[in-house]
Amino acid sequence: MTSTLPVQSKSADVKEQVEKQINKAHGDHRIFGLAIFLTADAMTFAGFFAAYLTFKAVNPLPEGTIYELELLLPTLNTVLLLVSSATFHSAGQAIRNSNHGRCRLWLLVTAALGIAFLTSQMFEYFTLPFGLTDNLYASTFFAATGFHGLHVTLGTLMIFIVWWQAREAGGRVTANNHFPLEAAELYWHFVDGIWVVLFVIFYLL
Amino acid sequence: MTATIASRGTGPRPRLQPTGWLRYFSFSVDHKVIGLQYLVCGFVFYLVGGALAGAIRTELISPVADFMARDVYNQVLTLHGTVMIFLWIVPVVNGAFGNYLIPFYVGARDMAFPRLNAVAFWLIPPAGLLLVASYFITGAAQSGWTAYPPLSVTTPATGQIIWILSVLLLGGSSIFGGINFIATILKLRQPGLKLMQMPMYCWAMLGTSILVIASTPVLAGTLVLLSFDIVAHTGFFNPALGGNVVVYQHLFWFYSHPAVYIMVLPAFGLVSEILPVHARKPLFGYVTMVYSIMGIVVLGLIVWAHHMFTSGTPPWMRLFFTIATTFIAVPTGIKFFNWLATLWGGRISLNSAVLFSCGFIVNFVLGGITGVALAQVPFDIHVHDTYFVVAHFHYIVFGGSVFIIFASVYHWYPKFTGRMLNEDLGRFHCMLTFIGFNLCFGPQHWLGLNGMPRRVSEYDPQFTLINQISSVGALLMAISTLPFLWNVIQSAISGKIAGDNPWNALTPEWLTSSPPPVQNWAGETPLVEEPYGYGVPINAIDLSATSGRDLWRSGK
Numbered sequence: 001m002t003s004t005l006p007v008q009s010k011s012a013d014v015k016e017q018v019e020k021q022i023n024k025a026h027g028d029h030r031i032f033g034l035a036i037f038l039t040a041d042a043m044t045f046a047g048f049f050a051a052y053l054t055f056k057a058v059n060p061l062p063e064g065t066i067y068e069l070e071l072l073l074p075t076l077n078t079v080l081l082l083v084s085s086a087t088f089h090s091a092g093q094a095i096r097n098s099n100h101g102r103c104r105l106w107l108l109v110t111a112a113l114g115i116a117f118l119t120s121q122m123f124e125y126f127t128l129p130f131g132l133t134d135n136l137y138a139s140t141f142f143a144a145t146g147f148h149g150l151h152v153t154l155g156t157l158m159i160f161i162v163w164w165q166a167r168e169a170g171g172r173v174t175a176n177n178h179f180p181l182e183a184a185e186l187y188w189h190f191v192d193g194i195w196v197v198l199f200v201i202f203y204l205l
Numbered sequence: 206m207t208a209t210i211a212s213r214g215t216g217p218r219p220r221l222q223p224t225g226w227l228r229y230f231s232f233s234v235d236h237k238v239i240g241l242q243y244l245v246c247g248f249v250f251y252l253v254g255g256a257l258a259g260a261i262r263t264e265l266i267s268p269v270a271d272f273m274a275r276d277v278y279n280q281v282l283t284l285h286g287t288v289m290i291f292l293w294i295v296p297v298v299n300g301a302f303g304n305y306l307i308p309f310y311v312g313a314r315d316m317a318f319p320r321l322n323a324v325a326f327w328l329i330p331p332a333g334l335l336l337v338a339s340y341f342i343t344g345a346a347q348s349g350w351t352a353y354p355p356l357s358v359t360t361p362a363t364g365q366i367i368w369i370l371s372v373l374l375l376g377g378s379s380i381f382g383g384i385n386f387i388a389t390i391l392k393l394r395q396p397g398l399k400l401m402q403m404p405m406y407c408w409a410m411l412g413t414s415i416l417v418i419a420s421t422p423v424l425a426g427t428l429v430l431l432s433f434d435i436v437a438h439t440g441f442f443n444p445a446l447g448g449n450v451v452v453y454q455h456l457f458w459f460y461s462h463p464a465v466y467i468m469v470l471p472a473f474g475l476v477s478e479i480l481p482v483h484a485r486k487p488l489f490g491y492v493t494m495v496y497s498i499m500g501i502v503v504l505g506l507i508v509w510a511h512h513m514f515t516s517g518t519p520p521w522m523r524l525f526f527t528i529a530t531t532f533i534a535v536p537t538g539i540k541f542f543n544w545l546a547t548l549w550g551g552r553i554s555l556n557s558a559v560l561f562s563c564g565f566i567v568n569f570v571l572g573g574i575t576g577v578a579l580a581q582v583p584f585d586i587h588v589h590d591t592y593f594v595v596a597h598f599h600y601i602v603f604g605g606s607v608f609i610i611f612a613s614v615y616h617w618y619p620k621f622t623g624r625m626l627n628e629d630l631g632r633f634h635c636m637l638t639f640i641g642f643n644l645c646f647g648p649q650h651w652l653g654l655n656g657m658p659r660r661v662s663e664y665d666p667q668f669t670l671i672n673q674i675s676s677v678g679a680l681l682m683a684i685s686t687l688p689f690l691w692n693v694i695q696s697a698i699s700g701k702i703a704g705d706n707p708w709n710a711l712t713p714e715w716l717t718s719s720p721p722p723v724q725n726w727a728g729e730t731p732l733v734e735e736p737y738g739y740g741v742p743i744n745a746i747d748l749s750a751t752s753g754r755d756l757w758r759s760g761k
Binding site (some may be wrong): 028029030032033036037039040041043044045046047048050051054055058059132133135136139140143147 | 317318321380383384385387388391392393418419420421422423425426427429430433437438439440441446447448449451452455456459
């Protein structure tokens with residue numbers, strides 16, 4: 001049944017329109033979707049931070065049970081992550097210049113920095129003078145840093161996947177289609193940004 | 206972008222899908238199939254939640270606990286709340302109608318992320334089965350749908366952990382859906398369709414998705430902390446270990462108050478689509494409707510602590526949250542006056558969809574008024590945790606959202622199946638639901654004002670008569686489901702053929718065949734710049750000659 005209702009068409013060819021939409025699905029809106037997801041993720045961290053700050057404000061622990069956190073390792077970790085953001089950006093620049101070899105090199109450097117971060121955090125966990133169930137601060141500390149560590153782990157896995165996809169010029173990641181790399185890069189920058197906030201709230205405040 | 210990439214992309218691939226009714230049981234990426242899967246799955250859980258509500262009302266017929274043991278009563282109560290909120294209303298008003306309608310409304314052939322969409326739906330049945338099965342395995346959670354610690358930490362752990370896992374899965378489903386809706390509405394709009402020309406349901410879903418993205422992750426984080434408390438014996442919310450239960454309440458209500466708007470904002474959008482069609486009038490005050498939705502979103506995120514007036518909140522907090530909560534009545538009131546103005550002087554056809562919408566308006570106004578009352582601290586302290594709150598809440602979510610779910614089913618059923626529903630049965634269903642609902646929840650205001658606490662299986666004998674009236678109302682509501690069930694099944698087989706556009710509506714989903722083909726439109730995508738251009742004779746509208754804005758002014 002043809003409709004007599006007022007409609008106005010823009011495009012002539014359905015096939016072309018579908019194609020256009022599928023192509024669009026590979027363009028900007030995937031990064032947009034990822035950005036919305038990261039907003040949601042940031043809200044999870046915001047919940048942890050709000051809980052920690054509230055605990056700190058209204059649940060003072062008895063004297064002598066508050067531990068001073070060592071600043072050396074976390075500061076090193078901050079530097080590691082900030083540098084890794086820069087190296088990831090270099091990987092993106094390299095693929096945009098069709099330089100696959102350099103892109104893979106920078107990706108490996110970034111992954112190495114991520115693994116160094118995780119190792120350093122693990123080392124920090126083992127040397128801390130408190131455990132998960134000791135008290136409220138300890139529990140929230142491990143929950144937030146652990147959740148962030150999970151993000152770093154996932155990000156590192158993503159880097160290896162992108163590295164594998166960028167193996168050769170005919171791979172998934174090329175100069176024309178570097179969405180996987182861009183997505184992983186956005187994710188990595190996000191995780192770095194969260195770490196900076198976490199560092200300020202848990203170590204410096 | 207070459208053909209190789211497109212062929213392995215996430216776009217719709219009609220050739221790979223089974224045809225006929227089988228595709229409704231398959232892992233389809235078609236937004237229409239997923240929408241109907243959400244709807245049917247949600248309705249199954251509605252029957253489960255309704256049966257649990259029936260058990261509760263049976264227990265409350267007499268003032269002593271004789272029908273169920275107390276811990277079973279607590280399990281039934283918890284399951285009823287969780288099933289109805291997380292498995293019926295939220296998936297159906299968002300997932301079902303959102304998935305079905307939003308791509309039509311923005312002129313797209315599918316959602317932005319079709320596979321993510323399928324994942325979001327297929328998280329729901331396992332989560333629901335897990336939740337319901339927990340009752341039979343080890344005993345379900347007993348601490349109510351709010352799962353307040355320390356109760357949730359001290360009751361048997363297995364049921365509570367299963368509850369947390371299930372809610373986490375459903376929260377993930379909700380977030381995936383929200384991402385999809387925002388990306389579809391903002392990025393897949395047809396070229397030429399401006400934001401302020403979208404049908405109102407798009408705005409409602411945009412607002413809802415913003416709420417989902419902002420608040421659901423907080424609930425997820427909180428429940429992870431709660432599960433640590435249960436499994437690893439950490440002390441986040443356990444006062445014995447220095448934890449703070451009020452922080453749980455803050456974090457929980459930061460999600461669960463917006464959750465009320467996640468349940469009613471889409472209903473607001475749906476009723477804005479239904480009323481103009483059947484009143485043959487443009488939606489009154491489109492721009493104010495948009496701003497009021499966004500106002501509700503912003504205010505909805507800053508009012509959560511009005512649930513905690515009895516939790517020792519400081520006076521400044523009480524003042525702030527009282528004022529913020531009361532202010533929500535303003536945008537909501539704007540919407541109600543706009544709907545009334547839409548109906549005013551229209552040629553209203555009193556079919557089932559309109560009757561349910563009018564029932565919604567009446568019920569929601571009552572629920573809204575008691576909501577403003579509950580925002581006032583002294584009154585809230587008086588009726589806190591009594592049946593007044595139960596009545597208020599059910600007037601909002603049953604009298605609001607569920608009435609609109611039924612109205613929408615009556616409105617869009619011809620599009621879903623290509624056949625009309627039986628109007629007489631529909632009106633009977635509406636009347637029975639309306640009477641049963643008000644008989645059930647109306648008297649509960651009185652119960653609450655006189656001090657009957659909620660979540661109890663035994664009560665003071667002076668409340669017996671009112672509880673029995675309430676149970677009779679619940680029975681009527683249960684019976685009212687039968688004509689509906691018969692109607693949807695029977696009409697799908699042998700209902701009157703509907704035609705493409707039985708209501709002469711102008712929104713784009715009616716400009717295709719019923720049921721729609723896999724790519725939504727067999728030919729070109731129509732660009733409807735004026736979805737509410739009623740009031741002028743249909744053939745007199747020439748969209749190429751005039752802008753949509755002028756038509757709104759010209760329509761009555």
